[in-house]
Amino acid sequence: MTLAERLSNIFFNAFGLEKEKFSPALAPEDVANWDSIGHMNMVMDLEKEFDLRFEVDEIMEMSSPQKILDILKARGVPDRSSG
Amino acid sequence: MKIGTVPCERLRKRKVKAFATHRFEQIRQRDFARLSGDFNPLHVDPLFARRTLYGEPVVHGVHLALWALEAWLADRPRPAALGELKARFHKPVPLEIPIALERADAAENHFRLFTRDGHFEISGCLDPEPNDCQRVELPQSGAALTCRETTFSEASRGEGEIPLFLDRDLLARLFPAVAAKLPAVQIAQLLASTRLTGMVCPGRRSIFHDIEMHFESNAEPPAMKYRCRQSDPRFSIVRLAVSGSGMRGILSSFFNPAPVNQPSAVEVANAVRPDEFKGQNALVIGGSRGLGELTAKIIAAGGGSVRLTYHRGREDAARVIAELKALNADARCFPLDVLSLDRPAIQEALQAWTPSHLYYFASPKLEPSSKCLLKKGTGSEPNTGIPSENELKRRACPLFQQAPKGQSFSAELFDRYRLFYERGLQDILKLWAACGSSGIRVFYPSTFLLNGGEECWREFAAAKAEGEKKIRCFLKESGCGGLYAPRLPWLPTDRTMSLRLKVDPKALEVLLSEIRRSISFID
Numbered sequence: 001m002t003l004a005e006r007l008s009n010i011f012f013n014a015f016g017l018e019k020e021k022f023s024p025a026l027a028p029e030d031v032a033n034w035d036s037i038g039h040m041n042m043v044m045d046l047e048k049e050f051d052l053r054f055e056v057d058e059i060m061e062m063s064s065p066q067k068i069l070d071i072l073k074a075r076g077v078p079d080r081s082s083g
Numbered sequence: 084m085k086i087g088t089v090p091c092e093r094l095r096k097r098k099v100k101a102f103a104t105h106r107f108e109q110i111r112q113r114d115f116a117r118l119s120g121d122f123n124p125l126h127v128d129p130l131f132a133r134r135t136l137y138g139e140p141v142v143h144g145v146h147l148a149l150w151a152l153e154a155w156l157a158d159r160p161r162p163a164a165l166g167e168l169k170a171r172f173h174k175p176v177p178l179e180i181p182i183a184l185e186r187a188d189a190a191e192n193h194f195r196l197f198t199r200d201g202h203f204e205i206s207g208c209l210d211p212e213p214n215d216c217q218r219v220e221l222p223q224s225g226a227a228l229t230c231r232e233t234t235f236s237e238a239s240r241g242e243g244e245i246p247l248f249l250d251r252d253l254l255a256r257l258f259p260a261v262a263a264k265l266p267a268v269q270i271a272q273l274l275a276s277t278r279l280t281g282m283v284c285p286g287r288r289s290i291f292h293d294i295e296m297h298f299e300s301n302a303e304p305p306a307m308k309y310r311c312r313q314s315d316p317r318f319s320i321v322r323l324a325v326s327g328s329g330m331r332g333i334l335s336s337f338f339n340p341a342p343v344n345q346p347s348a349v350e351v352a353n354a355v356r357p358d359e360f361k362g363q364n365a366l367v368i369g370g371s372r373g374l375g376e377l378t379a380k381i382i383a384a385g386g387g388s389v390r391l392t393y394h395r396g397r398e399d400a401a402r403v404i405a406e407l408k409a410l411n412a413d414a415r416c417f418p419l420d421v422l423s424l425d426r427p428a429i430q431e432a433l434q435a436w437t438p439s440h441l442y443y444f445a446s447p448k449l450e451p452s453s454k455c456l457l458k459k460g461t462g463s464e465p466n467t468g469i470p471s472e473n474e475l476k477r478r479a480c481p482l483f484q485q486a487p488k489g490q491s492f493s494a495e496l497f498d499r500y501r502l503f504y505e506r507g508l509q510d511i512l513k514l515w516a517a518c519g520s521s522g523i524r525v526f527y528p529s530t531f532l533l534n535g536g537e538e539c540w541r542e543f544a545a546a547k548a549e550g551e552k553k554i555r556c557f558l559k560e561s562g563c564g565g566l567y568a569p570r571l572p573w574l575p576t577d578r579t580m581s582l583r584l585k586v587d588p589k590a591l592e593v594l595l596s597e598i599r600r601s602i603s604f605i606d
Contacts, residue, residue: 016204032201033173037292037337040318056317 003079014042024066101183103154119274123281134342136581141175145277151196156260168207219268231286239314241284247271247305293335301329348406352384360385366438371396373576375444383412392419421445421507442526451539500546523564567601
């Protein structure tokens with residue numbers, strides 16, 4: 001499973017966002033329930049999924065799936081191709 | 084079996100009649116508090132709730148869950164037992180506001196329910212045949228609990244046990260279908276979850292967010308054991324592992340910020356010269372708490388005469404007056420609603436006292452205009468506040484609004500701010516102009532956001548800008564006084580702290596400096 005696919009699963013669980021609507025360019029205003037509490041739940045799901053602990057600055061940077069992916073890659077999380 | 088989050092986006096957009104609608108009333112709120120044993124003041128005390136994030140009492144999350152289960156079970160012909168239950172409370176439901184429940188399609192014996200405006204979701208499954216172990220004998224009532232005030236670190240070490248009980252008569256009156264169709268012990272466990280989080284751990288400052296419960300056959304005595312399994316100061320979240328009487332689960336709560344106490348009158352007096360405001364008759368609108376309270380103390384400590392107003396905080400106002408009288412200040416308070424002025428009542432309250440200065444601190448609940456993600460706290464250790472309350476949806480309820488998707492500015496939110504920041508003050512000044520008064524010096528606390536603000540606060544900033552302009556204009560045209568409108572940073576108040584805004588902690592220093600500056604500068 002690619003990183004984006006794993007992230008779309010997390011977005012589904014945290015926000016109820018259907019996977020076909022997931023895209024790296026999404027912003028909080030595009031997603032119902034992506035408020036600060038939803039954001040925290042997402043962050044905790046990310047930490048559990050990837051066995052990481054994020055700093056507050058990283059958490060504040062997570063304003064789109066693309067930025068989350070960038071942070072994960074910067075933290076050394078490998079992106080396995082789907083093929 | 085994993086219970087997933089309801090895919091709400093698509094379902095919310097369906098234009099179908101709601102599965103159920105309800106309006107939670109005060110009397111029902113108290114009944115539920117009696118049933119559950121959860122008398123957390125956030126739910127039952129308007130004065131306490133006023134100083135919290137929500138500004139008013141909100142419905143218990145478990146009350147919402149039971150209401151949803153009641154609606155769903157009403158049509159089911161046979162009793163059953165819960166196998167699993169998951170509920171997430173995204174945002175609070177105030178009293179007297181109608182909410183609509185929707186039901187998502189689910190497999191037989193599974194349920195998925197959520198409110199149309201995204202307040203909460205509940206899902207789970209039933210076991211069709213309740214087994215004997217779930218028919219546990221329960222006491223009718225339990226010992227009343229005192230709502231505990233814990234610190235975050237105390238809650239993080241929380242561990243113990245609370246007994247289960249169930250007032251079956253009250254349950255049958257409030258939730259007849261739930262009473263008839265679910266095992267009493269499971270209902271008692273659900274009720275115990277809110278009693279535990281609301282009264283014991285975290286207690287008074289708890290905001291219940293998430294329940295996950297799994298039910299099995301077990302003959303344990305009727306009690307709920309709990310232990311903090313995870314806590315995270317970054318988010319001020321506490322997660323309790325709970326178990327007992329055939330149930331195991333996780334209860335998640337956030338920590339509500341504590342109300343902000345302004346410096347005492349004695350502390351203020353140490354910073355103010357005894358006669359520096361002598362001769363000033365200061366009318367402080369909204370002086371029962373926050374910056375209005377602090378201003379009243381500053382003026383009184385400096386020898387000024389103070390009349391402060393309150394809208395709902397009579398006890399707070401009385402407390403402030405008591406502090407001022409201890410300084411031998413001439414100080415009184417009276418009620419005033421800036422949105423509905425009662426001229427005879429104001430005249431009776433003031434009698435022959437005429438204000439020379441007017442300090443205006445009336446304000447609605449602060450609401451950011453768009454979704455603002457986690458903001459850094461004040462830097463004090465550890466974080467004891469919760470993140471910004473910013474899941475706002477466009478609806479009739481004045482507490483929860485959002486700029487419509489695709490639009491950059493909410494006219495509705497802007498108008499609501501303007502009511503307070505412009506019209507309210509203008510109406511008061513018109514009263515003075517009508518009396519032939521002149522020379523009143525108005526202190527109008529504007530905002531630093533006008534010097535380059537954040538997107539989240541555009542409506543707030545715009546309303547302050549309008550207020551500055553319109554009030555200045557009115558005072559000039561009417562000849563009844565002049566304006567000083569300092570653009571203040573966020574200062575520590577209940578409102579700013581509950582939103583975890585980055586505040587300047589030196590409220591006394593900042594405000595005193597501006598009040599001093601206003602004496603010599605009025606345009």
